[in-house]
Amino acid sequence: MKIRFWGVRGSFAMSGRDFLRYGGNTTSVELVTAAGDRLLIDLGTGATELAKQLMTGEFAKGHGTVPILLTHTHLDHIQGLPFFTPFFIRGNQIRILGAAPSSLSLEATLQDQLSPHYSPLNGLENLAAGVTIETIIPGRTLALPGFEVATAAIPHGSMWTTAYRITADGRTVAFLSDVEYPSVDEPLPAALALARGADLLIHDAMYADADYERSKGWGHSPARAGVVVAERAAACKLALFHHNPDATDDMIDDIVARTAARTEIPVFAAAEGHYLDV
């Protein structure tokens, strides 16, 4: 299984020379199996770049098929949706899977994003591709072509995020972005279960450890939270993810160095364009 990061930034897309090495686009991740099955996570601004890549192949001809897992519907995780060009090609089959964000359904929420006030697309029904919106129940497992996916609801400030454990080709990736535990030192059992023995744990690292105290409650973790989860769950490798919009490349280097010094587990910061074999 290969993984490619198309957007690693949290909350807000950052442009400019201070954000070139790690990248300024918001969440978008692509997983591809050896057999060529593909799975995407989230539709932040990184998805607009991913879309260009997809449109060099079968998606341009209307023969593309892909499932997209949404962690939640905060804007930085869906703001690339109206600009994800495979939606505009008739014949493509795209499944969007995610939990209901509240008493409002996932479909109604995405319809609101595309309401005529906010978008000239004027509703999901105007996307030319075949698009299905599938509500998942966190805690259940999903069988997607080429992938086994376990899910869990994890607290994210005032709402819940869906975290994923994705297995393919005998390898496992745990994706826990936009999560905050009641205590950094006591990660929730559901999070540990998803990360158990994972070859790669991708974890929310919105805050430098020193900045976390004043940012508690916004639904994000300090960098060391990923270390606690990785060690307790015996994950093989830790990728820091959902970088703070104010964190320049140099600041992220510093966070990685401090985090790596805490643990024997290899640590790196997810970077846009990063393409790795799990």
Added chain:
Amino acid sequence: MAFHNKLPGFWAEFWGSRRDGIEFPHLMQITFWGVRGSYPVPGAATVRYGGQTSCVETRTASGDTLIVDAGTGMRALGNKLLRQAPEPQHHHVLLSHVHWDHIQGLPFFSPAYVPGTQISVYALQTAADELHQVIGGITRHEFFPMPLESVPASFDFHQVEPGVELDIDGFHIIPIALNHPFGSVGYRIEGDGSSWAYVADTAPFTEVLHKQHFLSGLEPLTDDDRLALGAMRDALVRRLVGVDTVVYDTHFLPDEYAQFPHYGHSTPDQALDICCEAGARRLVLYHHAPSHGDDQMDRIAAEYLARGARRNIEVLTSFEGMTLPIGPEAA
């Protein structure tokens, strides 16, 4: 004085204008905080012109300030305003319309989190939904962790109507109807004895009359549509007569426009025609397509500076951090 206005990116950062802006004494001025259309574009290709979406700040010599559009550029503007004046202020925000690229900076405007801050928002009401519902809707629970009703700042909302003039501090403002899906409004903004205009987002006034339904391509125009387009164009030109500087939606190059004439955006050539007809001194290209990287923007800037010179109008290309003095003295 005009030198740095023509150099995007590096120099703007070098002089600190991208962070803190520049101030021109005795003149109204505008500063660009976001110049991109549709969605923010990080990366190596947008370092010099900038990747954030629509947001322009204008101030009078006496310091009165207006914000035009609340795209992602508004985040850096908010941080600058807070550095300049940490105590609560009253901010005024004019919106052209509420498509995401013109509104999604609002929840990231740091002064909104300072208790005592007042934020007045002026916008076109395009449907029965009240402005506070439409604008507050961008921070509903499903989209953002804190709703506008809960942030420390107080918001008030004001409906604007094309042709109905308003005064805010030292500014006199005339809203102008534009041609864009679901409705959009431009503004002529007068202050310190001069004026500039914000004309975004708009399609030209020829092939499409934008209404309130989805367009998958061109639709045939009725006679009434043609009359409405002609009237809208005439009113725009009339409102731009004598304006010093016009900031115009020039998202598309001509070949791109030909592919997507129903998307609601213009080309620099269409903007030039309108501005020359109105006798504006200066046109500023704005709302750059996400796909136009810095090198292509350099070519566009050079090409249209030359085309403008042949028609006796200065054509500049906006970049993040650009500050322009407005008025006869600026010429």
